[in-house]
Amino acid sequence: MHRFRFVRGRYRGFEPGALGDTLFQGLASLVALGVVALLGVIAAVLLVVASRSVGIFGVGFLGGATWDSVANVYGAAPFIYGTLVTSALALLFGVPISLGVAIFLSELAPAKIRIPLTYVVELLAAVPSVVYGLWGIYVLAPAMAASIEPAIQGVLGFLPIFQGATRGADKFAAGVILAIMIIPTISSVSREALRAVPQSQREAALSLGATRWETTRIAVLRYAWAGIFGAIILGLGRAVGETMAVTMMIGNSNTITLSLFDPGQTIASLIANNFGEGGPVDLQKSALIELGLVLMLMSLVINVFARLMVARVIRRGEGMG
């Protein structure tokens, strides 16, 4: 509705500045399409450099469990495993807290503190990843090793996932720091989904005598669930690709172990750790870049899915609100 159609047809030639318009629109379109093409260039260039590793290891690369730069045998399984485990932990810890934050900010907070509090929560996203990592090794890891992990072991120590020494730099700690880092993403997108719920939904529930929590549960959360689900998936996307804080917290061991208290490695942390090794044409570089391609595909699938979910609920909210 806010588009202007210039006079077309026979009067077109008389428009003042028609040539400038064409040129400007042409330039803007060209640049925009160029940006989209960049996505293709990224994929193509990664594929070219990874092709050597793809050619040698084939599909078996994804299932290979060794990463040995002496024997020149590379497999992705430990890192895919590490990425999935830490991201799952991040969601396990991060999602309930993020939802609590979103519900508080959208449904409960008095108007006066809502705006400043929203801003403070978003500040969490402004802290650089490497600062989280530094805080992780000097503050979180000692606390993990000394009290949090022993406490968990004291209660749930019989479970195979809580075995071994508590060192504070392991998959569990990496999951915790990831949870902290995805809270601003999940809570701000879910808050938007909750705000998109029409006020009439809440009023209807309240007028039937529902308490505030019942209103939130029945009328708000149920209405916004697709958007909240999208927000969680977006958080997952961020957790999967997060590099520095995880690299500093996960303990860096290329093994697959069941215990969360053992060190591990994610795709991103392996790339960060090993990229400096060897020459530019080494097979290991090619394998690392193939891993990068796997990571990119994972995050693209996750994000496209999340965007479709979020777009659905926001559109519906706008339509009815």
Added chain:
Amino acid sequence: MRLRFPFTLPPFRFDRATRRLWKDLFMSVAALVCVAIALMPLVSILFEAGARGLQSIQPGLFLFDTRDGGIGNSIQGTLILVALSSGVALPVGILTGVYLAEFGKGRVGTGVRFFVDVMTQIPSIVVGIFAYSLILTLAFSGLVGTRLVFSTVTGVIALATIMIPFVARTSEEALRLVPISTREAALALGIPRHRTILRVVLPSSASGLITGALLGVARVAGETAPLLVTALGSLYGFSGLDQPIESLPHTIYTFGLSPSTAENQAAWGASLVLVLIMLTISIVSRVIVRLRSVSE
């Protein structure tokens, strides 16, 4: 619907109606507790960076290079990297934003917007190895020297690639806030459309564009992962676009993991500087938004 302070406790009875009230109170308190848990790391990070960082803040920290345990070359490097990548990414990003807001209609516009959105979510380390692979491929074709693979240029390519889609989306949103009537008024005066956009629409959304640019800068200034695989880091100051370059985040990483306690200490000093830069950018962009909403 708001939380009333102080809480009025429901009566201590446990019939169905009171149970609902108790549950309501419990869930409200639980939500409040979630907020407290979410903010704890932020408070702790700010406190630790302040307390530990202040101890290492002294003239030497800024005067010496990383070779001598200072962060002088890191600050220089971050400024150079951010300035160069902004120089590339801001024009391209804003022009893409103009396309999305002014011309991008129909399926093509939706498609472009979707892909730009997707690009903002590519993990930054992947963008880093993309820049590396791009230069490596060019070097194999003989177009550039192999020395360029780990260099300032490669770092700038990575940072600009991260920044462009982000700036494009924030610019689009800023441009969309300009009322249609403003455009109509300019067009009604017979001003051509491209001049309307350049002289009327862009200036009136200046505050939004600046906010977007600032947030874009903040986003890349804190990036470590893409630089780790491109610009590497250096013990010395800037020595050419085809040479590796140090940056603040990279210094935090290497000093943080260093066996030297003095360097660990300097890592906290560098973190304090970086966090203060981020807070300043965040507050300034907030103030710009506030000023705009007051003036309208």
